[in-house]
Amino acid sequence: MIALLLRDLKLAFRAGGGFGxxxxxxxxxxxxVPFAVGPQSSLLSTIAPGVLWLGALLACLLSLDRLLALDWxxxxxxxxxxxxxxxxxVVTVKALAHWLTTGLPLVLAAPFLGVLLNLPMPGFFWLVISLLIGTxxxxxxxxxxxxLTVGLKRGGLLLSLLVLPLYVPTLIFGAEVARRGATGMEVQTPLLMLAGITAATIALLPFASAAVLRINLR
Amino acid sequence: MTLTVTDLSITRGGVPVLEGLSFQLLPGKALILRGPNGIGKTTLLRTLAGLQPPLEGKIEGAEDQIAYASHSDGLKPTLSVTENLTFWAAVFGTYDIQPALDAFELNELADRHAGNLSAGQKRRLGLARMLVTGRPIWMLDEPTVSLDRNAVQMFADAVRTHLGQGGSALIATHIDLGLDGEVLDVGPNKAKPKPIDDFDGGFL
Structure with a gap:
């Protein structure tokens, strides 16, 4: 398992690996975003948590089609x-490798990008925490x-359509944690929901992924 | 370590391709799988390797014993020859890749990226992977594609060594490897093993 993780990390960092x-x-x-919505700092700081969360989510989506397709x-x-x-x-290790090469860098980059969007000071901590739990x-x-889509030619589009609705609960609660954190409100409820969703997906989805993979490999 | 197949029926894309297939693969023996294109040789190997379920019939003795080599070699172009082999060795819990490098004369290529190898060299690396699996039953699907005469000999020697150590091999191939074993001809209506003596190797 460690060999597989190390190989995937090595592949991600080699030429054409897609890291970054x-x-x-x-x-x-x-x-x-500031170019599109205008430079008013009050507007930017209102939308900053949501924009950062949406950006991170779409960035995560971008590298998914390579996750199993290359190995297939x-x-x-x-x-x-x-x-x-x-x-x-195998699928758990693949997901972990994807998180280490895509999710974790996003979490680490988020505070710096928060500065660009004039994210309020208390929001930084909760932004990082919510991304760390959500990614x-x-x-x-x-x-x-x-x-689900491995083996399909041009499966990337179908993959996005399938995965985006499943991302919605994570997005709702994750962005809510960041938004409430930024405005100094209580974050406990959305934070617990976010953590619950993450824990449940990690516990259940590897079995589902392995099952559909077995069917797709036939 | 004896692989026993009884009354096996297999499907490809929902269509039954081979029916009522029975044979036994004993340790130290090779079984050469022959038959026209599309008859289901690859499907048979995939079924035995556990990648797809049989329609009916029994497969005994295959669990965790089979090393499978498909048409593609499972190599990562941006990893070196050594890194590719070391990875597969680690997956199968064996750690010594030197014998595999020696058997397929890959030592000189050890630090080259797999993406820079020729088709035949890639195939040799793919076959060297079989040696690091440490599994007794080899399932090889057209292993000699893109190999030159010399490399085919290398491969035949590797299989012979493997058989000598009590392993066995089921090889789907169209050429004569000069191995000690039977031919399983899965042409229409003749899914029964017959001795290799009947086989005319002259067309090689």
């Missing part, structure tokens, strides 16, 4: 399925979507 793609997209979206194309997925590793472990769910749900 999500990060660059996140950066572009947040930098463009070169045959490693077939070989992994016949290896001693259970497929549940693993996005990787796990994304892996499920990737498992």
């Amino acid at each position: 793609l999500g990060l660059a997209f996140f950066l572009i979206v947040t930098v463009m 194309e070169d045959g490693s997925l077939d070989l992994l399925a016949t290896a001693p590793l259970p497929l549940e472990a 693993p769910a996005m990787s796990v749900i994304g892996t499920f979507g990737a498992a």
Whole structure:
């Protein structure tokens, strides 16, 4: 399992691995927002938590179609399925690798981009916390979507359509935590909901992903 | 370690391709799978490897014993030859890749990226992967595609060594590898093993 994680991380950082793609997209979206909505700092600080969350979510989505498709194309997925590793472990490790190469950099970049959007001071802490809790769910749900669409030509569009509705609860509660945090309100309820969603997806979805992968590999 | 297949029926895309197939693969033996294109050789190997369920019939002795090599080699172009092999060795819990590098003469290529290898060299690396799995039953799907005469010999030697160590191999191929084993001809209406002596290897 560790070998698979290390290989995926190595692949992500090698040429053409796609590391930084999500990060660059996140950066572009947040930098463009002030140009689009105007420079009034009060307006920007109102929408900052939502924009940052939406940007992070779409950036996560961007790299999902490569998550399993590359392994499927070169045959490693077939070989992994016949290896001693259970497929549940394979998809979990794949999701973890996706989070480490896409989700975690977004979490770390978010505070700096928050400055660009004039995010209120108390909001930074809650933005990072909510992204830290929310992004693993996005990787796990994304892996499920990737498992559903693996083997389809141009499956990327279908993948986005399948995964985006599943991202909605995470987006609602995650952005709510950041928004409430920024305005100094109580964050406990949305934070617990967000953490609950993440915990449930991590606990359940690897089994679903492995099951659909088995069917797709036939 | 004996693989026993009884009355196996398999499907490809919902259409039954082979029906009532029975054979036994004993340790130290190779079984050469022959048949025209589209008859279901790949589907049979995928079914035995556990990638798809059989329609009916029994497969015994396959659980965690099979190393499967498909048409594609499962190589990552941006990883070196050593990194590719080390990864598969770690997945299968074996850690010594040197014998595999030696058997397929990959030592000189060890630090090259797999993406820069020729088709035949990639195939050799893909076959070297079989050696690091440490599994007794090899399932090989057209292993000699894009190999030159010398590499085919390398491969045949590797299989012979594997058989000598008590392993077994089921090989779907159209060429004569000169191995000790039977031919399982899965052409229409003849899904029964027959001895290799009947086989005319002259068309190689």
